Amino acid sequence: MIVSLVRAQVGRRSSLWTKASALVVVLACAEGCGSSLSQPFSQMSQAPITTFRLQNYEPPAAVATSPSGFQLPPQIQSWVTAGAALLPPGLLPPGLLPGSAAAAPAQQNVPRFHEFRILGSMNVGTKSVHDEVLDIFGHESNFDMPRENCMYAEFGLSIGQMNQPPADILISLSCDQIGTFGFAWPYGAKTSLTPDASKRIVEVMKKAFGG
16 A cells, blocks of 8 residues: 555656656747757847849959950859849849840949949848748758859848847859858858759849839
């Protein structure tokens, strides 16, 4: 009889301990496991995001005014032939399509985002677009090892960070490449966009700029 009572007490205590341990795990997960996004993107659910349209290539003044004109870098030429059609004309940088107005030569006294001329900017005000930006950059599966060693950025992102400089990202679709500033990139040398990530970024920019 006494042995049975002792065993019952031990069983109840064990059950209570198991439940208490499970509660601790749940509470801990509520603190730090609520997002599957990588740092720092998991902390940016309320952060303001600004998108930029950028001039991916500016010919040197001497070349732009020469009688023979200038040649676009081969990466941009390939992108124009193969992938630039994904973007509506209003989002393409000037001077890329045959017959369009040439890009203006490089100038110093124009607004720039990390050395690239700003053609336009928009604050992201739609939650679905905001969340899509974080979902793209918050998952390692959207990035590969670099395939091109170039940076001709067509777009940029600036994401606010609490008490820190903004997290800035240059996006070059022509190079399938990104550049980062103001934060630690969580995926090491993986800075090349996957084809799916590139398509998703195009859709984000269309929505952000009303394309």
